[in-house]
Amino acid sequence: MKLQPTATFSELFNEEEPNIKSLLENIPSKLIITILTNINSELYLGKGNETQIKLLNQFIRRFDNNTKNKILLNVSKLIKKNKELHLFTIKTNLEFIHHVLINYNNSNYEDSTIEDELNILKAYFIFSKKINENYTPKNLSTFPNENQFFREYLWPIIIDQIEINDTINPLVNLIKGLNFLNHFQQDDNYSANVKIFLDKNNQPNLWNYILQLMHFLENAWKHKNSKPFGFKEKDFDYTLFKSFILEPKEYQKKYSLDKKNYTRFKRQTSNKN
Numbered sequence: 001m002k003l004q005p006t007a008t009f010s011e012l013f014n015e016e017e018p019n020i021k022s023l024l025e026n027i028p029s030k031l032i033i034t035i036l037t038n039i040n041s042e043l044y045l046g047k048g049n050e051t052q053i054k055l056l057n058q059f060i061r062r063f064d065n066n067t068k069n070k071i072l073l074n075v076s077k078l079i080k081k082n083k084e085l086h087l088f089t090i091k092t093n094l095e096f097i098h099h100v101l102i103n104y105n106n107s108n109y110e111d112s113t114i115e116d117e118l119n120i121l122k123a124y125f126i127f128s129k130k131i132n133e134n135y136t137p138k139n140l141s142t143f144p145n146e147n148q149f150f151r152e153y154l155w156p157i158i159i160d161q162i163e164i165n166d167t168i169n170p171l172v173n174l175i176k177g178l179n180f181l182n183h184f185q186q187d188d189n190y191s192a193n194v195k196i197f198l199d200k201n202n203q204p205n206l207w208n209y210i211l212q213l214m215h216f217l218e219n220a221w222k223h224k225n226s227k228p229f230g231f232k233e234k235d236f237d238y239t240l241f242k243s244f245i246l247e248p249k250e251y252q253k254k255y256s257l258d259k260k261n262y263t264r265f266k267r268q269t270s271n272k273n
Helices: 020-024 029-045 049-062 064-081 090-102 114-135 150-159 169-184 191-200 205-221 238-242 250-255 262-268
Strands: none
Touching: 020 114, 029 049, 029 090, 029 114, 029 250, 049 064, 049 114, 064 238, 090 114, 169 191, 169 205
């Protein structure tokens, strides 16, 4: 297992670190979340340095030449130190999204400005720094129990950083899901629960439920090159997809003090606009 800190603000910008609140206070939360979810999708599907450079170029393409060249020069210094580049990470995305949801503003936007993009990039690497600091062993002045240094000091840091990233075939998994639900529907001990599940999702039978999900995936594939991807309520059974929608106010009430390993917005991945 190889562990390496990600790049931080001071490594990319030759200036004093600004306050995150001042960087983000005038930027619509929907815009920030849209950018971060796009980064997430690229990281899940991407390939090492190629993806890292692609994401950086998406950010800096509209910056003035002076700002752009300073950032690229600092990135080249990082590559000289270590050929494997770590600028954008899923962990930083999750931490950033959590912050935006807790401080959510509902203002609308038509497009991002260059200043917005620069401020989001700066904030991103401040969050990266905070995460690196969180993963520094604490209280090393106190001695661990005999032969327990790894368990007491290092293992909590390592396990908290693990994010599972498995590529799956959605069609195969829909078939598995249909078989799974069929099994319980035919079992007298659980058939009533399947009926409750279908009623909750406004579906008359299991096939309708699976076909609605397939319809959604088909529509997503047709619009895979549009950013951000979305769908209109009239095109789908809204009740079925309501459970996937995250409401910022509900999130703030429940997770303002503790993000619970980001489980809420991993489970509810849609944002209603």
